[in-house]
Amino acid sequence: MSGMSKFALIDGDNKIGKKTDSSTPEVPLKGSGIAPEHCKINFNQDDRTCTLMPNNEDTQKYAVKVNGELVEEPLTL
Numbered sequence: 202m203s204g205m206s207k208f209a210l211i212d213g214d215n216k217i218g219k220k221t222d223s224s225t226p227e228v229p230l231k232g233s234g235i236a237p238e239h240c241k242i243n244f245n246q247d248d249r250t251c252t253l254m255p256n257n258e259d260t261q262k263y264a265v266k267v268n269g270e271l272v273e274e275p276l277t278l
Contacts, residue, residue, distance in 0.1 A: 206228070208227070208228045210227075210242060210244040210251070211227060211244065212244055212245070212246040213243065213244065214241050214242075214243050215227040215228060215241060215242045215243070215244060216228070216238055216241055217230060217238075217239050217240050217241065217242065218230060218235060218236050218237045218238045218239040218240070219231065219235045219236065219237050219239070220237075221237045223237075224237045224238065226238065226239075228242075234262075234263065234264075235263070236256055236258065236263040238256065239256055239263055239265065240253060240254060240255050240256055240263075240265045240272075241253075241254045242254070242278075250277060250278075251277070251278040252275050252276065252277050252278070253265065253267065253272060253275065253276045253277075253278055254275045255272045255273060255274075255275075260272075260273045
């Protein structure tokens with residue numbers, strides 16, 4: 202995915218992925234290569250930090266990148 206999207210994050214885990222009958226993520230995405238739970242962003246309102254957590258199923262198949270670098274472990278943004 203390229204470009205920019207703006208969403209207000211809630212305190213705690215924010216799921217990012219494809220909407221299905223059994224899952225409605227806080228940040229819905231469409232397209233091929235997007236998992237129902239593609240990744241999560243944990244927003245801590247107290248210290249105002251965001252931690253990106255990639256998909257645990259398959260980080261290669263459902264790639265999450267930051268500035269072109271593959272994210273395979275939780276990353277504080």
